[in-house]
Amino acid sequence: MNPAFLRQALVGVDGNLSLPGDGGVGELLARVAAGGGEPPVVFARAAGVLSACRLAAVALEAAAATPEPALADSNALPSTHGWNAPLATVFAEGPLRLQHEACLRLAAIGAVLPAALLPAALDAGKRSVALRDPLVAAAGHRGRWLAQFHPDWDYAAGVVDPSADSETAQWEQGQLAQRVAWLRALRAHDHAAARERLAAQWKELPAKERLELLAVLEQGLQAEDEAFLDPVLKDRSRDVRVAAARLLARIPQSAHARRLTGWLEPLVVLKRGLLRKSWRIEAPAQADPAWTASAIEPTRPQHGPLGERAWWLCELVRQVSLDWWTSHTGMTPSELIAWAATTDWKDALLTGWRARVEPGDRTWIEAMLADSAKAFRGDRAELLAMLPVPEREKHWPRTLEALAKQGELHALAAACAPGEWLSAEYSRELMAGIHAFFASERMRNDYYLRGAVLELACIVHPSSLPSTPIERRPDETPGLGECIHAFERIAAIRRTFASPP
Amino acid sequence: MGSRRGDEGIPGGMGIELTKEQVLALAPDDASAKAGAGLAFDAKWGLLGADDDAAWGECKGSGAKPYQTQVDLAGLACRCSCPSRKFPCKHGLALLLLFAQKHPRFANAERPPWVGEWLASRREKAAKKEQAATVAAPADPEAAAQATAKREAARWKRIESGTADLQRWIADQFRNGLGRFGAAQAKEGKAMAARMVDAQAPGLGQRLEEALDAMGVGAARHEEAIERLGLLQLINEGVSRRERLAPARLADLRSAIGWPHEKETVAATGEKLADEWLVLGQRIETADERLFERRIWLHGRQSGRHALLLDFAFGGKAWEGHWEDGVAYAARLAFYPGTLPLRALATGPATRSTERRGWPSLDAHACVDRVSEAFAANPWLPLAPMLLRNATPVVASERWLLHTEAGAIPLRHDAASAWSLLAFSGGRPLHVMGEWDGRRLRPLSACDPVDEAQRWSTPRHGAGA
Numbered sequence: 001m002n003p004a005f006l007r008q009a010l011v012g013v014d015g016n017l018s019l020p021g022d023g024g025v026g027e028l029l030a031r032v033a034a035g036g037g038e039p040p041v042v043f044a045r046a047a048g049v050l051s052a053c054r055l056a057a058v059a060l061e062a063a064a065a066t067p068e069p070a071l072a073d074s075n076a077l078p079s080t081h082g083w084n085a086p087l088a089t090v091f092a093e094g095p096l097r098l099q100h101e102a103c104l105r106l107a108a109i110g111a112v113l114p115a116a117l118l119p120a121a122l123d124a125g126k127r128s129v130a131l132r133d134p135l136v137a138a139a140g141h142r143g144r145w146l147a148q149f150h151p152d153w154d155y156a157a158g159v160v161d162p163s164a165d166s167e168t169a170q171w172e173q174g175q176l177a178q179r180v181a182w183l184r185a186l187r188a189h190d191h192a193a194a195r196e197r198l199a200a201q202w203k204e205l206p207a208k209e210r211l212e213l214l215a216v217l218e219q220g221l222q223a224e225d226e227a228f229l230d231p232v233l234k235d236r237s238r239d240v241r242v243a244a245a246r247l248l249a250r251i252p253q254s255a256h257a258r259r260l261t262g263w264l265e266p267l268v269v270l271k272r273g274l275l276r277k278s279w280r281i282e283a284p285a286q287a288d289p290a291w292t293a294s295a296i297e298p299t300r301p302q303h304g305p306l307g308e309r310a311w312w313l314c315e316l317v318r319q320v321s322l323d324w325w326t327s328h329t330g331m332t333p334s335e336l337i338a339w340a341a342t343t344d345w346k347d348a349l350l351t352g353w354r355a356r357v358e359p360g361d362r363t364w365i366e367a368m369l370a371d372s373a374k375a376f377r378g379d380r381a382e383l384l385a386m387l388p389v390p391e392r393e394k395h396w397p398r399t400l401e402a403l404a405k406q407g408e409l410h411a412l413a414a415a416c417a418p419g420e421w422l423s424a425e426y427s428r429e430l431m432a433g434i435h436a437f438f439a440s441e442r443m444r445n446d447y448y449l450r451g452a453v454l455e456l457a458c459i460v461h462p463s464s465l466p467s468t469p470i471e472r473r474p475d476e477t478p479g480l481g482e483c484i485h486a487f488e489r490i491a492a493i494r495r496t497f498a499s500p501p
Numbered sequence: 502m503g504s505r506r507g508d509e510g511i512p513g514g515m516g517i518e519l520t521k522e523q524v525l526a527l528a529p530d531d532a533s534a535k536a537g538a539g540l541a542f543d544a545k546w547g548l549l550g551a552d553d554d555a556a557w558g559e560c561k562g563s564g565a566k567p568y569q570t571q572v573d574l575a576g577l578a579c580r581c582s583c584p585s586r587k588f589p590c591k592h593g594l595a596l597l598l599l600f601a602q603k604h605p606r607f608a609n610a611e612r613p614p615w616v617g618e619w620l621a622s623r624r625e626k627a628a629k630k631e632q633a634a635t636v637a638a639p640a641d642p643e644a645a646a647q648a649t650a651k652r653e654a655a656r657w658k659r660i661e662s663g664t665a666d667l668q669r670w671i672a673d674q675f676r677n678g679l680g681r682f683g684a685a686q687a688k689e690g691k692a693m694a695a696r697m698v699d700a701q702a703p704g705l706g707q708r709l710e711e712a713l714d715a716m717g718v719g720a721a722r723h724e725e726a727i728e729r730l731g732l733l734q735l736i737n738e739g740v741s742r743r744e745r746l747a748p749a750r751l752a753d754l755r756s757a758i759g760w761p762h763e764k765e766t767v768a769a770t771g772e773k774l775a776d777e778w779l780v781l782g783q784r785i786e787t788a789d790e791r792l793f794e795r796r797i798w799l800h801g802r803q804s805g806r807h808a809l810l811l812d813f814a815f816g817g818k819a820w821e822g823h824w825e826d827g828v829a830y831a832a833r834l835a836f837y838p839g840t841l842p843l844r845a846l847a848t849g850p851a852t853r854s855t856e857r858r859g860w861p862s863l864d865a866h867a868c869v870d871r872v873s874e875a876f877a878a879n880p881w882l883p884l885a886p887m888l889l890r891n892a893t894p895v896v897a898s899e900r901w902l903l904h905t906e907a908g909a910i911p912l913r914h915d916a917a918s919a920w921s922l923l924a925f926s927g928g929r930p931l932h933v934m935g936e937w938d939g940r941r942l943r944p945l946s947a948c949d950p951v952d953e954a955q956r957w958s959t960p961r962h963g964a965g966a
Contacts, residue, residue, distance in 0.1 A: 001724045009727050012678030040672035045738065047675075047731025048880075054728070055939045056877035058869045060908025066893045069928030079955070085522065115927060116957070119920040142927045149896050149923065472544040474561055485539045 001050065013043045025053050070145030077106070077114045084114060086493040091120040096131060097458035098493060099124050100418040103134035105497045112140030122146065122153040130418050132156070133177055171197065176209055183216045191220045199228050207237035214243050221247060226254045233295055245295035249319045259294055260320050261328075267313070268328065279329050281343050283309035284316070295319070310348040317352025322361050325353075333367035337375075350375045359386040369395055381414040389416075393426045400430050400437045400456075404449055413455035420459070427464035430456070438470050438487075443480060450483040457490040462498035465491040519577075524597040527577060529587050537594025543606070549599065550610025556600045557616045560592045570596045571616050573623055577823070580619055631849075656701050657743065660758060663700025664737040667693060667709070671730050671737075679723060682716055690716075704759025708733055725940065732880060752838035757881035761844070762837055768848050771835035776801035778808065778851075779829045779858050781886065781934045782945025784959060791815060797824050798886045798934065798945065799834075799845075800861050807886050808834050808845040822851065826946050826958045829854040841878040843885070860953055862890035862932040865905035872937045884936040891930040891950065894923050903933060903942060913943040918959045922947060925957040 004020045017039040019029040032046045077083060083105075090098045099121075106112060113121055118139060125135040136144065136156045147153035155175070170182045187194035198213055205213065214232070217225055225247070232244035233256065248256035267282045287298035296319070300311035325336055340349040354376065357364050365383050368376040376383060384392045396403060396412055403409045416422070422430070442449060457465070470484045528534035540560060547567050548559040555574055559567040568583040570592040579593030589597070600607060612620075670693050674682065690713045697706035712729035715722040739746065739754045746754065755761060762771075778799040787793045797810040814820060824830065832851035836842035863871065868889050875885040893904040894912070901912035901919050912919060912935075922944055925931070932953075935944040949955035 001727070006724065006727070009675060010678055010680040010723065012681070013675045038672060040675040041668065041734070043675045044668075044671050044731055044734035047727050048733075048735035049731070051728035051731045052735070052876075052880035055880050056873050058873045058876075058937075060869065060905075060910055063904045063906075063909045064895075064897065064902075066895055066904050067928055115924045116921060118924040119917070142924065145927060146920075146924050150920070469542070472542045474544050478539075481539050 005046075005050070008043065009047070013040045015039060017042060019043075019046050021050075025050070028053070067148075071141040073112050073140040073142050075111050076140060076142065077111045079114060079116075081114075082496060084117075086496050087113065087117055088120070089489075090493060091117055091124050094124070095454070095458060095490070096124075096128050097418055097455070098490065099128075099131055100134060101458070101494065101497060103131070103138040104419055106138045107134065113138050113143060115142050118143045118146050122150070122156060125156060126152045133181070134419070136177075176212060179209075180212050180216060183213060184219065187216055187219050191222060192224060195225055195228055207240060210235070210237065210240050211243060214240060214247070217247060221250055223251055223253055226251055226256075230254070230256065233293060238295075241295040245319055250321050252321065252323075256294060257321065259290070260316060261324055263288065263291075264316050264320055264324075265328070267316075279331070279339060281313075281345050281349070283313040283345055283348065285309070287312060291315075306348060306351070310345060313345055314348040314352045314355075317349055318355040320356070322353065322356055322364050333361075333364040334370060337367055341375075346375075354379065357383075357386070362387070362391075381411040384411070384415040385417065389420065390423055393423060396426075398426075398429050400433045400453075401440070403430070404437075404442055404446075404452075409449065409452040409456065413452055413459060416459045421462075422460050424461040424463055427460035431460055431464040431466060434466050435468075435471060438480075438484060439473075443483070444477055447479060450479065454483065454486055454490065457487050458494070462494045465494060467495075519597070519601045521598060521601050524594060524601050527589055527597070528594055529589070533587050533589075533591050533594060536591035537598060540591055540595035541598035541602075543604070545595070546599070546606075548613075549596075549604065549606040550612070551600060551607040552610065552612055555612065555616055555620055556596060556607060557610075557613065558592075558596045558599070560595065562592075568592050569615055571619060572597060572600070573620060578623070656760070657740075659700050660702045660760075661740055663697055663702050663705070664740045666696060666700075667705060668734065668737040671734055674730065679716065679726065687713060687717065701760070702758045704757050705733065705736065707759065708736075708757075736881065749838060749840045753840050753879045753881055756837070756839065756844070764846060767837050767846060768835050771837060771845075772842060773833055773835050773848070774801065774804055774806065774808075774845075775831075775833040776804050776806070777829045777831050777854055777858075778802075778834065779861070780824045780826050781888065782826060782958065783824065784936075784943070784945055785820075795820055796884075796936070798936070800886075800888070802829065802858065805861075807843060808836070809843050809884075809886075810846065811844050822847065824851075825853075827857075827948075827956055829856065829858050839879065841875055841882065843875075843882070857954075860888075860932045860948055862888045862934075864890050865892065865907035868905075869907050876939060882939075884938055887933075887935050887937045887942055889933045889935075892933045893928065893930045894919070894926050894933075894944075896923060903944070911941045913938070913941045915943070915959075918944070921960070922957060931957075 002020050004018065008018070017033065019033050019042075020026070021029040028049055029046055032049055033042060035042065035045070037045075077087075087102055090102050121135060121139060122143060125132045132155050139147070139156055144156055147156035155177075170178050174182065183194055183198065186197065195217060198217070202210065217229070229244050229248050229251075233241055233248070235241045235244065245256065248254045249260055251257055263284070267284065269280055269282075270277050271280045291298055296312075296315045298312065298315075300306060300308050304311065306314055322333070326332065329336065329339075331339060337350070337353075340346050340353075343349065353364070354368070357368065359365075365386055368383055369380065380395075384395060387395075392415060396408060397406060400409075403412060421427070437443060437453070443453070470488060472481070472484065476484075525534045525538075528537060545561055546558045547561060548557070550557055551574075553574070555571055557569070557571040560570055562568050562583060568581055570579070570581040570583075570590075572579050572589075572593060577597070579589035579597075581590045581592045583590055583592055585591065670689070674686065690709060694706040694709040694713070697703065697709060708729065712726050712733065715726035715729060736754065736757050739750075740758070743751060743754065752762070778801055781798040781800050783795065783797040785793055785795045793814045795810075795812045795814070799808040799810065800806075801808065810822075810824070812820060830851040830853055832847045833849055834845040835848050837844040837846075868887050872885045872887055876882055887910075889903070889905055889910075891906065892910070895902050895904055895909075896919070901914055903910040903912055925947060930950065931947045932950055933944050933947045935942040943959075945959050947957040
């Protein structure tokens with residue numbers, strides 16, 4: 001629009017109307033002006049004429065450069081494939097566990113998501129960090145290409161194609177998650193090479209990346225790692241210092257581990273009584289200035305449950321390897337847990353051990369899960385999650401009814417990581433009672449239980465899902481009706497995924 | 502599309518094989534689809550039955566009396582005795598879901614009287630309509646013509662008093678300057694838009710609302726607001742000069758005002774064209790969750806003509822005809838009059854063609870010429886179809902564009918639709934069909950030039966924005 005025309009419209013049209021214009025449009029406007037009338041009405045008419053002229057001569061802006069097109073995905077799921085409809089509902093409505101399963105199933109048949117489902121799938125990955133790794137793989141070239149245009153989908157953009165010719169491209173140009181995965185793979189077959197790669201870049205990495213990449217060294221930790229890890233105890237980031245200290249404490253001959261046991265040993269001593277010998281424990285009487293260099297925090301948090309000395313003890317215990325306790329005292333983990341209860345420093349010991357325990361410490365986990373170890377009752381789901389699935393299942397009742405009665409159904413689901421399923425045999429035992437369970441009063445009345453059953457539907461082995469519909473009663477409550485509907489939807493989708501057409 | 506009348510779609514089912522997905526696509530919203538699926542099980546239904554024409558059932562509700570639900574299978578029209586205002590209601594959807602599952606209880610049922618009565622009344626209504634369309638001969642043509650003329654004169658009078666007010670208001674805005682346009686003026690403008698509806702010129706009300714929206718955004722859309730007010734002024738002047746306008750131009754004016762010709766009149770006297778009509782794309786939108794507008798864009802195989810099937814439905818009424826994107830239907834259309842006849846309605850049944858047809862795209866330059874010509878013929882045209890060859894969607898600094906050899910076409914931003922189109926393209930050029938509103942293009946469908954069977958359609962429902 002002519003600036004003079006626009007200016008008049010904005011400041012107001014008075015008696016001195018001017019309708020500037022070039023060529024044919026100018027002539028047309030001159031005729032409008034000559035038609036006469038009140039100036040604002042003439043101006044409005046002229047605006048209409050200009051508008052009609054613009055509409056009749058569509059002018060486009062010059063085309064800018066278009067971005068590089070996406071590489072072709074020859075393995076994109078064809079639109080006729082039977083999985084399209086279930087995939088669409090899974091990414092539109094969830095649940096998260098099914099989204100995870102969908103990605104893994106696609107990977108298993110070597111396919112990637114069809115283009116139509118990519119926006120919904122990338123949105124799902126935006127909401128759940130846990131879903132991202134499998135999702136980025138399932139998104140294919142097209143999905144990773146699409147992600148570069150949307151700030152919320154950044155996590156999937158710039159991921160280097162895993163099948164890229166140059167293997168190191170993933171390490172040099174990939175996103176953090178991809179770098180972690182790459183380093184983990186390298187660590188699995190060449191411990192030293194992985195450590196050297198990390199050491200070479202260490203100084204340029206931000207704290208978050210240092211923390212995540214450091215965790216990779218846990219796999220196949222060995223004495224040679226000490227030389228790299230020891231300086232990390234002076235890292236700028238406290239989280240990184242603590243993580244390095246945890247690793248070093250597990251290398252028995254490392255200077256750090258020896259310092260720790262040097263501090264702890266005088267506190268755990270064998271006393272000879274009249275009848276028998278017994279172990280005694282004392283908390284440190286004062287903070288040692290050398291602690292700080294070993295990632296031990298001497299200042300207790302203001303509102304923590306432990307007193308100052310208990311805090312110091314706990315800080316030592318949470319670092320020292322659990323193996324030290326069994327070899328130093330000759331007691332088993334169960335005995336140690338029972339013994340701790342008889343000492344003055346029970347809370348410090350149990351809290352420290354709980355913080356130290358790791359998936360490899362199988363006997364410790366079992367001891368903490370034992371009925372006698374009441375202190376760990378609240379941590380059952382997390383402790384169970386550290387056990388492999390078959391070991392874990394031994395701790396649960398064998399029927400749905402018993403699981404529900406003991407309130408364990410939620411813990412059972414919570415212990416299963418996304419993508420992890422119960423064994424086929426245990427699943428069958430549980431699902432044998434599913435019809436009766438849906439008919440029970442418990443399901444009618446318990447909102448939380450219904451939620452747990454839907455989670456369960458996502459984690460049992462697909463072969464165990466009932467093939468006959470759940471029986472419906474005319475007097476069912478709307479809540480139960482919805483739950484049955486959702487259960488059957490999940491079951492139907494999982495059965496579809498289990499049998500690729 | 503100014504008209505706010507409730508219309509009937511074309512009658513007759515098109516021999517669609519019913520699937521669960523198709524049933525769920527009929528749902529007015531997600532909540533209804535969910536509720537319907539929740540009711541689609543045996544125990545809820547006391548009675549179930551079906552024959553060639555209809556399916557019916559009695560669904561237990563909260564009350565003592567079950568709801569009587571029935572579906573006319575010819576047009577998938579549902580009716581239910583429940584008080585729900587949704588259409589189809591959850592009971593209707595549940596019944597169709599069970600029917601799509603081929604539930605054994607539908608077999609060999611005898612039609613209850615309440616189903617028979619409803620079907621009979623539907624058939625009767627359809628027959629009457631057809632008769633009206635073909636015969637359209639009133640008992641006393643002269644008296645009827647006189648009555649119509651009188652009614653029309655009265656409406657013109659009301660409209661003219663409305664446009665006089667509107668002209669004064671627009672002139673006031675330009676006299677004071679749009680720079681001083683504020684909350685008080687916006688409020689006055691809203692009142693003026695309502696006044697246009699009272700003056701039986703709802704199209705003007707709608708156009709004024711659009712101009713006010715543009716003003717509300719501020720400097721970025723001042724030019725657009727000025728243009729919209731200017732086009733309104735041309736309508737105002739058209740109304741006062743209506744007696745000197747050619748019939749086609751008068752028809753343009755009437756549809757701009759929101760006073761289109763009666764369906765019966767169009768069916769009887771409109772330009773007829775039998776052709777094989779390819780469905781290019783479609784869209785259903787609603788501004789207020791009550792009144793829904795459906796636009797279906799067609800392209801005639803022999804004639805090369807474009808046509809727009811425009812329907813309106815209040816929440817409680819379904820679309821009768823079912824037109825599928827990318828499918829051609831043999832049908833006879835009657836066009837509404839106008840300088841550039843585009844809007845049409847189907848007279849008689851539309852027969853689905855089994856043959857797949859190629860995509861009738863144009864190169865971008867020709868396409869730009871065509872829409873320019875369309876708007877040159879009628880500046881009040883709300884939308885013109887664009888059929889582009891080799892167009893690449895791009896998003897750059899939150900602006901959506903379609904790159905073509907003629908330049909970049911700005912897109913109407915509708916997030917879900919835009920992202921799915923971009924995903925579909927993968928950065929490669931597509932054949933795209935969309936609606937050009939004079940400023941931006943709203944893509945409705947697309948296909949892959951290399952493999953035309955790979956198609957994209959915009960999500961079916963959208964807000965009116």
